[in-house]
Amino acid sequence: MAKREYRQHCALARALDLVGERWTLLVVRELLTGSKRYKELLANLPGIGTNLLATRLSDLERAGLVERGDRSYSLTPRGSELEAAVLALARFGAPLLAEADGEVYWSASWNPIALKYAFRPERARRLRGTVEYRVDDSRVQARFRDGEIETAAESSWRPDVVVTTDGETFLALSAGELDPRDAEAEGSLEIAGDRALFRRSLRAFGVS
């Protein structure tokens, strides 16, 4: 049978024909932070089912959005063009994170994307410097300059401040439920370097 498509001459419908099916944009999200192995994808997409992941990957490959490298998958340049759409959707969904009901999965590997969609340029006009966030096993660097943010997964720049914490503390801080001062006092947060820069970065992300 023919694939299920909208058959509309509409840019939105065409985009959804490619990436509108279940799990597809979450696979893209995973690959936006760099190439991943099959089992890494599976680990960050609990519930997807191995057959469906394989189907999605091959569909994305046929669509020219994903390419398989040496034992890994990554986005093509065309696939990377989805970043703006992913960030826009995430900005819409961000307010819903407060409703933390029950058992939910979270991975520190999403931080590079979270930093990007949470960043509010109007709150960071004069912010300048590089912050490295170390959460669990993940390290992300954010470089602020001229009201813009650049992120890098690895140690690309010399950080002005390094922040180390665990996932639970990081989430509580993000939600504004925990004050950095308290976290530091109880030893679950460590700040090495320009402490003022770290504080101002929090405000740039809308953390009260």
Place this chain on the structure above:
Amino acid sequence: MAKREYRQHCALARALDLVGERWTLLVVRELLTGSKRYKELLANLPGIGTNLLATRLSDLERAGLVERGDRSYSLTPRGSELEAAVLALARFGAPLLAEADGEVYWSASWNPIALKYAFRPERARRLRGTVEYRVDDSRVQARFRDGEIETAAESSWRPDVVVTTDGETFLALSAGELDPRDAEAEGSLEIAGDRALFRRSLRAFGVS
């Protein structure tokens, strides 16, 4: 049974929990151009099935994104926040419009959205004025100013130029397959007012 959700503490996943199902974002697209009746939605969403449309609308209503008025549906303020995500997805999908395979549906009522996602600020820095596009039964106004575009469905402003054409010609012009000069010569395009402004608006939309 519980609704099918991703159960991830991720802003993208939360957004998709609300609007990630089939047809949902197309319903939102319809309502982005103003309130619509049930049958109007049905007409612009061929293939959706009456039961599914009803389900989507009530789901969106429960999610606080849609409200039903007097015999019509419209977006709530929260629902309108989806515009950025819809436009971002449309920008990604726009290049795919060239692959016009077979029978596809199109409606002039999508023009307000099409004008927005197709607009390229960097090509319209000094563009200034109001253009009214009349295609089939639809009228859209676009006001250019300071490298930005504003659109309105009705006759909100005094247009500097009014362009009248039919859907087929409009699509051919958009695709760059037809030169406005030729269209005008054969009588399928009518330009009343500031002709230079109309030409420059085409370039702002990336039409060669």
Place this chain on the structure above:
DNA sequence: CCGGATCCGTAACGATACTG
């Protein structure tokens, strides 16, 4: 006629077992 609701066949998805 509009705005759905009901019913049913088909396609998509989810979970697990299995294989190179």
Place this chain on the structure above:
DNA sequence: CAGTATCGTTACGGATCCGG
């Protein structure tokens, strides 16, 4: 490890029916 194969369940699509 990286997927197929299989199978039960859910979602979707199309048609028909129904109340105001």
